[in-house]
Amino acid sequence: MDTHVAIVGVGLTPLRPVSPDLSFREMIFEAATRAYADAGVRPGDVDTFVTVAEDFHEGTSITDEYTPDQLGAVRRPVHTIAGDGLQGLAAAYALIRSGAAEVAVVEAHSKASNIVHHEEVLALAMDPIYERPRRLNPHAVAGLEMRRYLHEAKISPDVCSQVVVKNRGNALRNPFAAYGAVLSPEEVRRSPPLAEPLHELEVSGYADGAVVLVLASAEAARRLPGQAVAIRGIGWASDEPSLSGRPWAQAVYARLACEMAYRMAGIRDPAEEIDLLELDDTYAYKELQHLEAALRLEVGEGAQLTAAGRTALGGALPVNPSGGSLGMGYGYDASALVRTAMAVLQIRGAGGPLQVAGAHSAAVVSWRGIPTTSGGAVVLGAL
Amino acid sequence: MGRPARRVAVVGAGLSLFVRRALETGKELAYYAASGALASAGLRRRDVQAVVMASAPDAFDGVHMKGEYLSDGAGGWRKPYFRSYVGGGSGVFSIISGWSLVASGLFDVVLVVAEEKMSPTQPHPQAAFNSIFDHTIERPLGPNLLWIFALEQHRYMHAYGIRNEEIALVSVKNKRNALDHPAAQVAAAVTLEDVLASEVVAWPVHRLMVSPVSDGAAAVVLAAEDVAKRLTDRPVWVEGIGWTLDTSYWGNRDLAYPRYVEDAARMAYRMAGITDPRRQIHVVEPYDPFAYKELHHLEGLLLAERGKAPEDLARGRFDRDGELPSCPSGGLLGVGNPIAAAGLMKICELYWQLRGEAGKRQVANSPRRGLAQAWGDLMQIGTVVVLGV
Numbered sequence: 001m002d003t004h005v006a007i008v009g010v011g012l013t014p015l016r017p018v019s020p021d022l023s024f025r026e027m028i029f030e031a032a033t034r035a036y037a038d039a040g041v042r043p044g045d046v047d048t049f050v051t052v053a054e055d056f057h058e059g060t061s062i063t064d065e066y067t068p069d070q071l072g073a074v075r076r077p078v079h080t081i082a083g084d085g086l087q088g089l090a091a092a093y094a095l096i097r098s099g100a101a102e103v104a105v106v107e108a109h110s111k112a113s114n115i116v117h118h119e120e121v122l123a124l125a126m127d128p129i130y131e132r133p134r135r136l137n138p139h140a141v142a143g144l145e146m147r148r149y150l151h152e153a154k155i156s157p158d159v160c161s162q163v164v165v166k167n168r169g170n171a172l173r174n175p176f177a178a179y180g181a182v183l184s185p186e187e188v189r190r191s192p193p194l195a196e197p198l199h200e201l202e203v204s205g206y207a208d209g210a211v212v213l214v215l216a217s218a219e220a221a222r223r224l225p226g227q228a229v230a231i232r233g234i235g236w237a238s239d240e241p242s243l244s245g246r247p248w249a250q251a252v253y254a255r256l257a258c259e260m261a262y263r264m265a266g267i268r269d270p271a272e273e274i275d276l277l278e279l280d281d282t283y284a285y286k287e288l289q290h291l292e293a294a295l296r297l298e299v300g301e302g303a304q305l306t307a308a309g310r311t312a313l314g315g316a317l318p319v320n321p322s323g324g325s326l327g328m329g330y331g332y333d334a335s336a337l338v339r340t341a342m343a344v345l346q347i348r349g350a351g352g353p354l355q356v357a358g359a360h361s362a363a364v365v366s367w368r369g370i371p372t373t374s375g376g377a378v379v380l381g382a383l
Numbered sequence: 384m385g386r387p388a389r390r391v392a393v394v395g396a397g398l399s400l401f402v403r404r405a406l407e408t409g410k411e412l413a414y415y416a417a418s419g420a421l422a423s424a425g426l427r428r429r430d431v432q433a434v435v436m437a438s439a440p441d442a443f444d445g446v447h448m449k450g451e452y453l454s455d456g457a458g459g460w461r462k463p464y465f466r467s468y469v470g471g472g473s474g475v476f477s478i479i480s481g482w483s484l485v486a487s488g489l490f491d492v493v494l495v496v497a498e499e500k501m502s503p504t505q506p507h508p509q510a511a512f513n514s515i516f517d518h519t520i521e522r523p524l525g526p527n528l529l530w531i532f533a534l535e536q537h538r539y540m541h542a543y544g545i546r547n548e549e550i551a552l553v554s555v556k557n558k559r560n561a562l563d564h565p566a567a568q569v570a571a572a573v574t575l576e577d578v579l580a581s582e583v584v585a586w587p588v589h590r591l592m593v594s595p596v597s598d599g600a601a602a603v604v605l606a607a608e609d610v611a612k613r614l615t616d617r618p619v620w621v622e623g624i625g626w627t628l629d630t631s632y633w634g635n636r637d638l639a640y641p642r643y644v645e646d647a648a649r650m651a652y653r654m655a656g657i658t659d660p661r662r663q664i665h666v667v668e669p670y671d672p673f674a675y676k677e678l679h680h681l682e683g684l685l686l687a688e689r690g691k692a693p694e695d696l697a698r699g700r701f702d703r704d705g706e707l708p709s710c711p712s713g714g715l716l717g718v719g720n721p722i723a724a725a726g727l728m729k730i731c732e733l734y735w736q737l738r739g740e741a742g743k744r745q746v747a748n749s750p751r752r753g754l755a756q757a758w759g760d761l762m763q764i765g766t767v768v769v770l771g772v
Contacts, residue, residue, distance in 0.1 A: 054441070054447070054448055055440055055441045055442065055447075055514075056441055056447040056448070059514075059518070060514060060515065060518065061440035061441070061442045061511060061512070061514040061515045062439065062440050062470040062471075062515045062759070062760055064468055064469055064470060064628075064760060064764075065470065065515060065631055065760040065761050065763060066517075066631050067628070067631075068628045068629070068630060068631065069630055069631055069632070073628065074628070074629060074630045075627050075628070075629055075630075075642070075643060075646055076627055076628065077625075077626050077627055077628075077650070078469075078626075078627070078628035078764075079467055079468070079469050079476060079479075079480070079626065079628075080467070080468040080469060081465055081466065081467055081468065082448070082449075082450055082466045082467075082468040083450060083465045083466055084465075087465040090463075090465070091465070091467065091480065091483070093487075094483040094484050094486075094487040094489055095483045095487075096487075097388065097486075097487035097488060097489070098387055098388055098389075098482070098483045098486035098487040099387045099388045099486065100387065100483060100486070100624070121447060122447070124445060124446065124447035125446065125447040125448045125451065125452070127452060128444070128445065128446060129408065235463065236463050236464075236465065237461060237462060237463055237464070238451070238454045238459050238460070238461070238462065238463075238464040239460070239461055240455065240460060240461075241451055241452060241454050241455050242455070252461070253461075256461060257463075260463065368448070368451065371451075372448060372451045374451060374454070374464070
């Protein structure tokens with residue numbers, strides 16, 4: 001088991017659909033203050049800081065300019081990963097294992113409520129020559145992908161509705177979640193279609209919030225008072241960026257990322273060795289794809305597990321006990337770190353009403369959203 | 384910083400041409416540089432275990448999540464791939480990111496690619512820079528980079544009593560050096576009079592004292608010690624890395640001295656075991672998007688006394704055959720400034736200089752150790768890498 005690096009502190013603000021009372025800097029300050037207190041460190045004890053942000057989500061170019069002050073990181077080694085939260089986690093992980101740092105901080109945040117037209121920002125991520133002229137709405141791309149998935153999985157869209165019901169129901173118990181609700185599968189199917197077969201309630205709602213994690217080498221973790229959870233393995237991967245050349249039913253990036261993390265963690269049978277999963281569910285069908293990637297299943301087998309209730313909070317392998325993005329809210333690249341924080345609380349036994357009994361290990365799988373084919377995976381375990 | 388877990392070497396380097404407006408897409412530019420670097424290392428894409436990308440603001444290309452768009456061109460298909468980002472410092476930072484992935488033991492061979500395509504911003508990318516400023520305090524003033532760096536140069540001149548003629552000599556040196564660089568965009572034999580006769584873009588900055596708008600890409604291959612020794616008998620080792628980010632509130636700082644560059648340099652020197660940088664660094668590629676920046680950075684790197692770099696320049700200390708050759712490539716003022724790619728171009732130059740492969744650009748002092756530095760954000764980040772053979 002690889003126990004070189006541990007998460008020793010987590011801090012986050014509750015996710016909320018709007019946050020008119022707080023700037024992103026104030027949210028980060030709050031999350032950092034909580035994380036440092038949880039880990040028992042002061043900013044001066046931190047050797048390196050990694051932040052996660054994309055310019056167009058922030059509305060600011062070179063957005064890493066605005067990262068240091070609220071983290072207590074002025075004149076310290078700070079850099080940004082313009083990517084997924086788990087890629088940021090991987091960057092900090094590598095800096096610790098390389099010997100360049102003993103204690104590292106990873107920060108991500110979302111001020112999605114500042115974005116007036118999300119679809120138009122996402123459309124700018126399409127290839128400017130081959131794809132953008134088609135003027136595709138990003139949800140239409142998700143609709144295409146969902147249709148192909150349902151076709152190859154040979155399942156009805158009701159399984160996706162079931163994912164929504166499960167995750168938003170789980171979120172009712174989560175004080176950090178914005179979108180807890182009691183829903184029926186019929187209500188989900190009856191919600192307005194966005195791009196058939198994708199319906200409105202199958203898409204995560206946006207949320208504002210900030211999350212900060214404190215990482216430490218095994219040696220430093222022993223010294224610090226925070227309750228450490230080991231990063232047993234971490235992986236990330238990008239698949240084909242073009243819409244025309246990618247596989248549509250399988251999340252190959254997630255499979256590659258999970259295999260890298262499992263190799264590092266020495267995991268042979270993920271379904272047996274992992275107690276809970278926090279999987280990207282930006283769209284309900286993505287949870288099924290990511291479940292199949294995480295458990296090395298064939299297309300459709302994850303949907304069968306879900307239909308059988310195995311992934312419910314009291315099931316054999318709970319998936320998204322936090323409520324996932326559908327239940328907590330979607331904060332772009334911060335989502336994966338929020339879910340990592342949730343998984344850390346579970347392994348500490350501090351999950352409160354969400355606690356999965358006997359949770360000793362967890363895996364988090366992320367995706368960067370439409371139109372990307374990039375994601376990450378991390379395996380966490382009790383020290 | 385503790386002792387690095389593994390030694391890491393640069394084993395290959397590649398560049399595209401630097402031009403004002405490339406007909407190639409960003410993906411294609413990244414591909415040219417990446418395949419050039421792999422070919423020089425005798426490797427194929429399948430030998431690469433992970434890829435690091437660097438590129439400055441998405442606003443240039445107008446492509447959101449630009450790293451995702453560039454991933455296949457840079458060789459990232461079905462590999463661990465991410466984009467590390469510290470604004471203008473990204474090019475030199477990218478190799479620090481790549482170093483951490485190899486030194487950590489996660490991978491043995493990592494490809495580092497930096498790409499920039501500024502030309503899609505019409506009529507001029509300077510407008511895109513308005514969006515880097517604080518939306519409440521600064522953006523309403525309509526600032527741009529020429530404006531704030533002119534402020535900084537003015538402060539530097541005032542603090543140390545430096546004349547513009549002394550600074551203009553940087554342009555003369557770098558544009559002349561670039562005449563020997565096959566990828567150069569704005570190489571020229573210009574005189575001090577030519578530089579000072581060029582139009583003032585923002586006093587005291589004249590047009591020939593600013594690097595151009597450029598498209599281009601650069602790449603290097605990093606390998607763990609055992610792999611590097613199998614691939615080449617002249618690996619160029621990463622001996623020191625350093626980076627620090629100063630406060631966002633640049634208006635509150637004294638701009639006369641880049642303290643964040645000194646912080647980063649001290650971090651890199653500590654790791655490399657350098658105690659007397661002026662003797663132990665033999666060739667330097669400081670970041671020179673503006674003429675004064677090269678001097679400013681040489682001082683921050685502790686390679687010249689504060690306020691005295693212009694005197695050293697005037698007596699030829701920084702010439703290719705001088706005591707400490709500075710920007711032998713021609714730098715950003717001569718080769719061009721596709722932002723992130725320009726930083727990594729400096730690493731490529733050190734790779735060739737330290738292996739004695741720089742051809743007509745080869746410096747005269749048989750260097751065994753070199754330093755590359757970049758700078759960016761709101762006059763805020765310093766990134767430093769020390770390479771040695």
